[in-house]
Each structure stands twice: as structure tokens, then as C-alpha cells.
Amino acid sequence: EFKLVTSRLGDKLRVAGTAEFNGYNLDLNTIRCQAITRRVQQLFPKGIIASSVQYWTGLRPMTPSNVPLIGRAHKGHIRHGSHNTSASFDNLWLNTGHGTLGWTHACGSAKAISLLIQGETPPVDFDFVGVNAQ
Template identity: 80%
Template sequence: APTERMQELGCERHFIDVNTAASLEPALYPIAHKLIGATYTSRDESGNAHLFTQRLAAKCKQAGVSFLYDTDIVALNTDAHSQCPHVHSITIRPAGQNAQTFSADSFVIALGSYSVPLTKPLNIDLPIFPAKGYSATYRVNPRAPHLAPFVSLIDDEYKLVMSRLGDKLRVAGTAEFNGYNMDLNMTRCKAITERVQQIFPKGIIANSAKYWTGLRPMTPSNVPLIGRAHLGQVRHGSQNSAATFDNLWLNTGHGTLGWTHACGSAKAISLLIQNEMPKVQFDFVGIDK
């Protein structure tokens, strides 16, 4: 079972009975008779990824980082005749402006699903596939806020995750393979709302739903690609020292765990660029241990 496997890896996840589940999350009391049991991870956390990234960007700006928004990345420019693959500059096009070229010592590709089309012209084959996920954000019923959950929940049967964000409840899930299409499929959206209404019928205002979709950068192994880029097919832990870029780095393919892995991945790629090996043992791409 997944829970037993996680326990073997040191995760404090435990089986609990229905009464314990309802005492931990009172919003489950009205449907307790439909539950068989649950698992509980006391150290699990959730939050508002959008707010986190906004606050992080503000901190970075204070530290001197410049951000270019509404900007297309046109191309990575390489030295075609170099013995060791090398990126000497990047061409970008800010909205409403002409293309511009910048050079740098190192380049990090952290574009999620959009890492693939940028690297393909360089003959870098990334096994990343865009899996469209959906979320719905509802206003919590102000007359009965206790009937919406405060504890983050996972509905295993319907593969939905639920997080309380103040006076709102965000529910996310589903996976749709439809290329880079970003259109909202209302059938999927309504399915999420119908399920939430079944579980917490009086806890949310259903017609307040705000739907959103995004592309998860999935890899076949569900393990991210972190390390040096190299020519040809890139796999988790793959190395191609004869054709490995000396200044192009990958930090992509995190699937559903982008925010979960974000800080650790950033620390790892930072150390690798400085020619240091991170403490966490990991099969980094293009790194000869």
C-alpha cells in the first residue's frame, strides 16, 4: 500500500479510523457514515502557491534580481562548432518590442512543460509531457464556515486535493492529455463542483467557483530532470559527457510537485552550478559522480 511504502521511507503517515478523522476535521462529520477510514500525515502542509511566488519575487527584487514579464523566449543561441556544447546568448522578445539578445555565464531552463519546445531545436529531447490539471476555488459559506474543511484533504476515489485558504476553498485534480491546449473543459470543471457539493454541500457557495487550468510537466518516472543538459534523449540520471553543455542547466519536469520540490530543487541546481554536490542523494542529469 502507498501508506506502508511511505512509512518505510520515513514519512509519518498513519491509518486512522472514521471517528479520529472526523475529530481532526469536524467538517467530515456529516458524511462520516460514508467513510471507511483515512490516513493522516501530521506534518503535511499546504498553502497558496500564487501568493508564495509573489512574495518570493518581491524578496528577490529587493536583493537586486530583475524580472522580465510578458516576454517570449525566442531562442537559445549556441556555438555550433564548439567541441563542448555551449550557450553564448539568449534571444527574447518583450511584448510590443523588438527582439533583444542577452549573454550570461550560465542558463537554467525552468519552464515546466514549455521546456520541451525551447530545447528541441538544440537536439535536446526532454521526456516531458503536458498533463492539464484543473482547480476550482470557492467562497466558503460565511454562515457555516465550519462546514468547509480546515485540514488539507485528499479524496482518493476522485483524485482531488482540497486546501482551505482563509475564506476560500481550493480544490484541484484531474489529468487531461490534450497537448498544450489551455481551454477549460467545462465538463471536468462541473465534475469537480459536483463532487465538492456531495462532500461539503453546506460548506461552500457552489456558484462562486472560479476555474483555472495549468499544464503539469510530467515525466514517465514522475521524477524531475535536474542537472546539466546534454544532446539526445535525456532521462532521469542520464549522462552524455561527450555532448553535455557546459553552461546550460535543467530544473524541470516536476509533474504535480512543482511547489513541493521548488526550494530543494533550486538549492540543488545552485550548488551544482558552483561545482558542488548537494547533500541529498539524487541521480542528477548530466552529472558524472
């Protein structure tokens, strides 16, 4: 109902509440921040001190489905930047695209990619990218 995600980190409460498609913009939306604070106060009336709230924003790489890209990147030449430089990577691994589920999937994704790098198959049924390119 409130569209919030909470995590306890020691004596702190981490709350995430909105995702905004706004390009590479790190500006905080104060109206949304205040709405999140009001919702948290409703849920945990004695759980936070509103004057000590620290707002933050970040950029999250995401796929349209929030299903991450985990595995070896496609081999080949990559063009980068305005200098039209090119490089070839055969050892680039990806663990990205989790979007709103990054915090939730962080440990499992890290374990899966570490197994893939070691040449092992993770014990989860997931369509890992570049697995056959090892």
C-alpha cells in the first residue's frame, strides 16, 4: 500500500520509496522525500526522528524487467567516448541491471558471478549471459 522498502542497518532504518526515470539527474525531489518521511512516520511512529533523516539519490542501471545481466560480456570491439577509441575485452564480466532489486539480489548475484568466473555453474535456474562464451 505504501510502496516502501525498509531495511534495518544496525541502529539505522534504510527506506527506499520511489524510482524516477529522469536521465542522469541526481537532484532530490523534496516533495517525494517528504512524502516518504510521512509514510514512514505513519508506519513506525516511534521509529524515526524526522529531523535526523538523511535523503539520498542514486543512479541504478536496470533492464526493463529488473532481471539482471550476470555473466561474461560479449567478446569483441567496444567503441567508447567521443574520441572514437576502440578496445577489445575478453575478460569483462557483468553484474548489472538489477534496478529496484539491486539491494535485494546483491549477495546472490555476487555469489553467482564468482562461481561463473571460476568456471562453475551457479545452482539457480537463471539465463546467465555469455555462459557459453567462456
